[in-house]
Amino acid sequence: MTIGPPRIVFDKVSVRFDTPAGGRMHVVDDVSYQIHDREFVSVIGPSGCGKTTMMNIVAGFMQPTTGTVTLDGQPINSPGPDRGVIFQEYGVFPWLSVKENIAFGLNLRANRTSADEREAVCQRYMQLMGLSDFADAWPRMLSGGMRQRLALARAYAVKPQFLLMDEPFGALDAQTRTAMQDLLLGVLATEGKTVMLITHSVEEAVYLSNRIIVMTARPTRIREIIEVPFSYPRSEGLHESKEFGDLRAHVRGLVMQEYAQQAKQR
Amino acid sequence: MRRAALILAPWLALLAGWYGIHHSGFVNPALVPTPHEVAARFVELMGSRLPMDILMSTQRVFLGVLCGIALAVPVGFVLGWYKTIRTFIDPLINFFRALPPIALIPLVIVYFGVDELAKVVILFYASFFAGVIVMYEGISQISPIYVRVARTLGATDGEIFRKVIIPLAVPHMLTALRVALGVAWATLVASELIAAQQGLGALIQNAGSFFQLDIIYVGIICIGFIALLMDLGLRVLARRFVSWQERIA
Ligand SMILES: Nc1ncnc2c1ncn2[C@@H]1O[C@H](COP(=O)(O)OP(=O)(O)O)[C@@H](O)[C@H]1O
Ligand SMILES: [Mg+2]
Numbered sequence: 001m002t003i004g005p006p007r008i009v010f011d012k013v014s015v016r017f018d019t020p021a022g023g024r025m026h027v028v029d030d031v032s033y034q035i036h037d038r039e040f041v042s043v044i045g046p047s048g049c050g051k052t053t054m055m056n057i058v059a060g061f062m063q064p065t066t067g068t069v070t071l072d073g074q075p076i077n078s079p080g081p082d083r084g085v086i087f088q089e090y091g092v093f094p095w096l097s098v099k100e101n102i103a104f105g106l107n108l109r110a111n112r113t114s115a116d117e118r119e120a121v122c123q124r125y126m127q128l129m130g131l132s133d134f135a136d137a138w139p140r141m142l143s144g145g146m147r148q149r150l151a152l153a154r155a156y157a158v159k160p161q162f163l164l165m166d167e168p169f170g171a172l173d174a175q176t177r178t179a180m181q182d183l184l185l186g187v188l189a190t191e192g193k194t195v196m197l198i199t200h201s202v203e204e205a206v207y208l209s210n211r212i213i214v215m216t217a218r219p220t221r222i223r224e225i226i227e228v229p230f231s232y233p234r235s236e237g238l239h240e241s242k243e244f245g246d247l248r249a250h251v252r253g254l255v256m257q258e259y260a261q262q263a264k265q266r
Numbered sequence: 267m268r269r270a271a272l273i274l275a276p277w278l279a280l281l282a283g284w285y286g287i288h289h290s291g292f293v294n295p296a297l298v299p300t301p302h303e304v305a306a307r308f309v310e311l312m313g314s315r316l317p318m319d320i321l322m323s324t325q326r327v328f329l330g331v332l333c334g335i336a337l338a339v340p341v342g343f344v345l346g347w348y349k350t351i352r353t354f355i356d357p358l359i360n361f362f363r364a365l366p367p368i369a370l371i372p373l374v375i376v377y378f379g380v381d382e383l384a385k386v387v388i389l390f391y392a393s394f395f396a397g398v399i400v401m402y403e404g405i406s407q408i409s410p411i412y413v414r415v416a417r418t419l420g421a422t423d424g425e426i427f428r429k430v431i432i433p434l435a436v437p438h439m440l441t442a443l444r445v446a447l448g449v450a451w452a453t454l455v456a457s458e459l460i461a462a463q464q465g466l467g468a469l470i471q472n473a474g475s476f477f478q479l480d481i482i483y484v485g486i487i488c489i490g491f492i493a494l495l496m497d498l499g500l501r502v503l504a505r506r507f508v509s510w511q512e513r514i515a
Contacts (some may be wrong), residue, residue: 003398009398029513045404053504057474058420059418060417061414061417063417078417079414079417079418080418081418081419081420083418084418085414085415087411087414087415088407089411090413091409091411091414093412093433094510094511095416095434095508096510104416104419104429107426107429108281108420108421108422108429109420109422110419110420110421110422111419111420136508138509139510140510154415155418155419158419158420186288232300233269255355
């Protein structure tokens with residue numbers, strides 16, 4: 001995979017939140033990094049360090065306290081269909097059927113498409129995500145893995161250039177999780193996208209990414225940025241290789257140190 | 267078949283218990299008319315004033331609930347959606363909700379007279395406060411995640427309102443309507459204390475002054491059954507509109 005021009009740029013980003021007690025909590029501290037075109041970047045760090053906060057800025061839900069985050073050189077002011085977001089809690093619409101969920105974005109003025117096109121897109125992603133037999137089912141009848149796939153299909157349907165994923169596979173069992181990772185890689189291989197993945201899992205970060213950004217405990221800074229040398233397509237066998245094991249051990253070591261640091265602070 | 271038997275069983279038990287009390291000797295049988303006496307009285311009254319009583323009462327409940335819910339839905343929605351407004355308005359709502367409608371009757375007579383309007387005002391009051399609370403508690407439970415998802419897919423504010431907030435609000439509207447209907451029927455007799463000639467509440471009160479216990483029973487049973495039928499109707503409606511929900515509250 002060749003690395004393209006920078007698209008999402010964090011420049012000296014800091015975030016402070018007002019606490020209910022009246023103080024200020026310093027969450028993100030002077031963070032700068034770039035995510036390049038078609039790159040798969042994972043962000044990993046202790047829980048509560050500020051990962052979701054950083055993703056919320058890219059998604060357009062909030063602004064940094066100081067510093068800037070730009071997308072193709074423009075400041076980010078609001079959410080938009082160019083950035084597909086997969087939330088930790090999926091957010092599948094319970095009042096719409098599986099198919100209506102996927103079509104939701106396509107029925108909005110921002111992405112208006114013809115009925116034929118809409119139907120084709122729905123069919124395509126239901127097929128891809130293994131949801132075809134559940135087109136008319138209510139989401140409450142689906143398993144966790146299926147809801148996750150539905151959220152992914154719904155985000156994909158509006159053809160975002162970016163995919164922002166907040167611990168998307170965290171709630172899934174190990175088998176489903178691996179299957180979802182391979183499915184994601186498969187889809188990305190056919191439709192190139194720029195991905196920012198927030199994860200807890202070192203294994204997942206090493207398996208999926210071009211680069212891994214390890215964050216420190218709060219106030220979070222960049223601990224280290226790690227290039228992952230494996231070429232795509234990647235397959236399960238990679239988990240067994242020595243290089244994979246070494247890299248995983250290195251990243252795990254960094255993350256463990258940050259968890260230890262966090263434990264000391266509290 | 268089995269289902270029908272299960273549904274009928276508690277009613278039959280109730281009838282049996284009723285007969286049992288009548289014949290038990292613990293109470294003066296003259297004070298507890300038997301079910302068949304009440305049924306006979308029902309048939310007799312159906313040939314005279316009862317249809318008009320039912321019509322008038324149903325009409326009052328209907329009007330009161332309609333107006334009450336028409337106001338409770340938007341007010342409940344705003345209170346549920348905007349948490350800051352709720353903090354200030356909530357005590358006020360609870361203050362008024364705690365007042366029993368019957369205590370307001372003298373004031374209602376002073377301000378609204380003794381005609382239909384006064385009775386509907388009482389029922390409006392009862393159904394508004396019952397409905398508004400159900401509505402705002404329901405709306406405030408709605409997770410903001412759905413709005414955020416819609417935003418990331420490119421929805422405008424208008425689209426979010428029509429395609430996300432309304433569908434999420436409908437089940438709470440139906441629940442509010444059901445609760446308001448129940449409360450309105452429960453308040454009916456009080457509202458018909460105000461110089462009513464017709465209506466089930468009036469029937470019961472007149473019968474009370476002449477010690478016609480069987481008529482009192484007819485009136486009470488009619489109120490119960492009409493309320494039950496309306497609730498069943500609403501449940502059927504709810505099941506069609508919000509079949510996506512796990513459970514219809
Ligand atoms: N809107 C907010 N207001 C105040 N504090 C917040 C807000 N959002 C997040 N925080 C706090 O900021 C810290 C980082 O949160 P988050 O970015 O969700 O962490 P992570 O995703 O890395 O687990 C947490 O301590 C959280 O309580
Ligand atoms: Mg998080």
